[in-house]
Each structure stands twice: as structure tokens, then as C-alpha cells.
Amino acid sequence: MTDPLLPTTNFFAIIVAGGSGSRMKSDIPKQFLLLNGKPILQHTIEQFLAVQLPPLSSQTGHTPALQLQTVNIILVLPARDLPTWDKLCEEHNFHPNIKTVIGGNSRFQSVRNGLQAIDAPDGLVAVHDGVRPFVTPAIIQASFETAARVGSAVTCVPVKDSVRVIGADGSSQAVDRAQYRLVQTPQTFRLDLFRKAFQSEEQAFFTDCASVVEFAGFPITLIDGSYENIKITTPDDLR
Numbered sequence: 001m002t003d004p005l006l007p008t009t010n011f012f013a014i015i016v017a018g019g020s021g022s023r024m025k026s027d028i029p030k031q032f033l034l035l036n037g038k039p040i041l042q043h044t045i046e047q048f049l050a051v052q053l054p055p056l057s058s059q060t061g062h063t064p065a066l067q068l069q070t071v072n073i074i075l076v077l078p079a080r081d082l083p084t085w086d087k088l089c090e091e092h093n094f095h096p097n098i099k100t101v102i103g104g105n106s107r108f109q110s111v112r113n114g115l116q117a118i119d120a121p122d123g124l125v126a127v128h129d130g131v132r133p134f135v136t137p138a139i140i141q142a143s144f145e146t147a148a149r150v151g152s153a154v155t156c157v158p159v160k161d162s163v164r165v166i167g168a169d170g171s172s173q174a175v176d177r178a179q180y181r182l183v184q185t186p187q188t189f190r191l192d193l194f195r196k197a198f199q200s201e202e203q204a205f206f207t208d209c210a211s212v213v214e215f216a217g218f219p220i221t222l223i224d225g226s227y228e229n230i231k232i233t234t235p236d237d238l239r
């Protein structure tokens with residue numbers, strides 16, 4: 001169990017865009033490709049800029065009648081891509097008040113770099129893939145509210161297709177899909193437990209922040225994501 005959180009107005013979002021997009025096979029890193037005339041990353045950041053949160057506490061979920069807060073955004077980008085991003089921001093007249101941090105060799109390292117840029121003693125932090133532009137302010141807000149109450153909020157959706165597990169000999173067997181969820185971002189956590197979790201050494205099975213937080217011994221709470229909140233990974237996702 002985590003300690004109760006006093007009402008917090010410290011809301012952070014680490015938006016990771018430090019990857020190379022190898023599966024997209026595009027000359028331009030996928031986070032910079034245009035979608036409806038705007039870079040994918042700009043769409044994503046705009047969803048976070050639109051969020052307004054009341055001070056949140058672990059007792060009530062939120063404390064009404066106090067001023068709404070915005071989210072402090074930390075954008076993680078590879079050093080080599082900073083000029084491209086600056087140029088795109090100029091071209092699209094997009095000048096958000098956000099902090100930019102250099103990424104690492106893996107998603108884990110990129111998140112850790114983003115986390116090191118947060119100096120607040122407490123609060124809540126959402127981690128989101130820069131290449132999930134269809135997230136909504138409502139989902140982001142729900143993730144902050146749940147994390148304030150219980151420590152974590154990881155968005156996911158039920159599996160719609162049938163699922164089979166592949167054995168070592170190449171054979172396959174049906175599994176009960178009701179027992180599985182497809183995990184998305186945002187994944188939102190109380191800052192204190194998130195900082196503890198990211199003191200762990202990186203493990204090969206860390207595919208997201210939930211696996212890091214779970215490895216450190218903290219429980220994971222799932223909340224509803226959306227089927228539209230796709231991660232743009234391969235060219236067909238872009239279509």
C-alpha cells in the first residue's frame with residue numbers, strides 16, 4: 001500500500017518520443033509524420049494541453065471549488081531529432097510551454113530521463129507514447145483521478161479477437177481471451193512510487209511503465225482506454 005496523498009496540484013506528463021520508429025520504415029521518425037496536416041506528436045501534445053484538473057486527493061478523488069490546473073509536460077526526444085522538431089514547431093506555429101529532455105537507448109531509459117527532469121517532491125505523473133495521438137483529455141483526466149486515489153492507473157481495452165498461445169514446438173492452443181487486456185498509455189502513477197520503481201535496474205521484460213512499477217512491488221490498477229487510442233507503429237496504422 002502507498003501512503004495517502006495530500007491534495008495535489010502537481011500534475012506531470014512525460015510524453016516519450018525518443019524512439020527511431022524502425023517498424024514504420026519511414027525516412028522521417030514516425031512521431032513527426034503529418035496526420036491531417038499536423039505532426040503526430042503535435043496532436044498528442046495538444047490532447048494533454050487541453051486537460052484541466054481540480055486538485056486531487058486520495059480521500060475523495062478530487063477537492064471541488066479550487067482552481068483547475070493544467071498538466072506540466074515533459075517531452076522526450078532523441079538529441080538528433082531536436083532540430084527537426086524545432087523546425088516543425090516553427091512551420092506549424094506550435095510553441096507550447098513544455099520542457100524538452102533527451103531520450104535514451106530504450107523506452108525505459110527515455111522515461112527515466114523524463115522523470116529526472118521533474119523536481120517536485122510529490123504529485124502525479126502520466127507517461128504517454130508520443131505516437132498515440134488519439135488519446136482524449138477525458139481518458140487522461142480519468143487516469144490522473146484514479147492514480148490519485150489508488151496509486152496507479154493503466155489504460156487498457158478488452159481483447160476482441162480470439163487468442164492462441166504458441167508452444168515451444170510451434171503448436172498452438174486457444175486461451176480464454178476474457179482473461180487478457182491490451183495495454184495502452186497513458187499510464188499514470190503517484191510520483192513517489194514511480195520514482196522508487198525507476199530505481200530498479202532495467203529488465204528485458206519492461207515493455208511499459210506498468211511492468212516497471214509492478215516489478216518494484218506496487219499494485220497496478222487498470223482503467224478503460226479506447227480502441228481508437230492506437231499506437232502508430234507500422235505503415236498500416238497510419239492509414
Ligand SMILES: Nc1ccn([C@@H]2O[C@H](COP(=O)(O)OP(=O)(O)OP(=O)(O)O)[C@@H](O)[C@H]2O)c(=O)n1
Nearest residue numbers: 016017018019020021022023105106107110130
Ligand atoms: N528509446 C526509446 C524508444 C521508444 N521511445 C518511445 O516509446 C514509444 C513507443 O515505442 P515504439 O512504438 O516502439 O517506438 P519506436 O521505438 O520509435 O519504434 P520501433 O520499435 O518500431 O523502432 C514511442 O513514442 C517512442 O518514441 C522512446 O521514447 N525512447
Ligand SMILES: C[C@](O)(CO)[C@H](O)COP(=O)(O)O
Nearest residue numbers: 107129183184185207208231
Ligand atoms: C507502452 C506500450 O505502448 C503499451 O502498449 C507498449 O508496451 C510499447 O511497446 P513498444 O514495443 O515500445 O512499441
